Amino acid sequence: MPDEEFRTFLERYSRKVLTVAARVLGSTTDAQDVHQEVFLAIWRRWDTYDGQTDWGAYLYRTTVRKALELAKRSRSRRSLPVQSQLPTSRQGPDSRLRADELRERLAQSLAKLPRDQAMAFVLSRLEGLGAEEVAQVLGCSPGALKVRLHRATRRLARELNDYLVER
């Protein structure tokens, strides 16, 4: 097992994986679980990857997939929202609580979407990647991406209706 190589790999991509997971899940605790799962899985298969593996794209897909799976599994479990740990809100306590609820509901609603739509929304809207890059990561045309993204957006807006209108 090439320890040094893997250590370098972990150093290079660790923050990205953790950030993506946290953005999907809204919880740094859950994000750490996903982070650990992603790197452990790669470590176990380290010698089966070839030199041409596009790690950026691969990690985006794997991390989002695992985060969505976790969101699905823990639908009933309340987790510590990332929002409450970060001094980003300019709103009062009530609206912050509401934002926390929305944060949690968003993760659950994403997990209920078809996988390709959820991936499109996460990478485009929560990660802020450009359309071309997202299409490349997902292996689809920019046109197909647009359709997935718009479907996802409409469905999420519908699902989160109660939380969005009063924001």
Add this chain to the structure above:
Amino acid sequence: MDRHKTMRILLPAFTSGELSPEKHAQVEAHLAGCQQCRNEVQRLRSLLDFAGQIAAQSIDEQIHELAKQKVHAVLNREKDKYRVNRAKVRPNYVWSIVMNTRNAKLAAAALIILGVLISSFLLGGRGTGAAFGRVIESVSNAESVRFSMKEKMGGQPAFVVKVYIQGRKMRLDMIGGEGEDEMLQSLKSEMERLNLTAFVSTIVDFATREVLDLDHFRKTYRKHGLDDQAAAASTGANLIEQFRKIRSEDAQWLRDKSQDGRKIGVYLITHVNLMGIKADLSGREGERMTVWVDRKTDLPVRILLEMSTDREGTSRDWFEFRDFVWNGSLDPALFSLEIPEGYSSFDEAIGRLSTGRGQP
């Protein structure tokens, strides 16, 4: 489609400012008279605004450090298990296959079952049109194939089997292993001394259900029928049947890449139940099947089946099928069920082994 519905579909693109000026103006004009769509735009804006806030968030360095520490802690535990697994490796595994009658029999049985599975891949269900369709169809319509199968169990060296299939006949040659293992090296030098290219071969005719096992070290043979157990194994784990069950969303395209001037598509089969390997990404980690496909021929150039053999999912074992040559001509002698000159009956070898005279 009525105008309201047409406009509604455009609302996400309108909200994110992706419409042409003309379309944008049309939607704006519609919004002026449609409360329902105005509400929807408000919701969409609110959602995108919230998504933008999330996108602006970053992770505290302390939390990141903690996450890395957790990974290192788990990896250290994993490494210990890996070392334990290595210690359990039977160092004389290869010799035990060659020398131990019972294991030789088991190895042959395993090869038969594997062969039945592989051949069902080729022989079963010609022209099937399932999802992942063109690849399955090309495989089903192939006339012949030869390839290598590499099997790796935990930290052990990988064993290599060459497989030849033509029509309803198949040959499996166990040719040795890959790695620096001492036993593999002695196997290799012994094979070189005896001028052998394989140490165990199995030839199967699925039409007549005849099987010939050859042990090239001891120059023994065993001729028998393809028994019901092997036939049942083929029914229970028919590869082509499993391929048929793969839905399009289960064959996830990973990437295309260029290799030796060929364009290769890489697919991850996320749900498959094959050779005892249940690949289900929503279940245990790391049980999966990856297929590399030549875009020009739609035929696999490499298949990797990964599995765990322990309950904790810590042992990583895999089968790799590669070096495929599809539809090439194969020497009919490869599939001959004639007993080679100088080979004696397998049953006699049991007697020889029990008196210690079977050592090569």
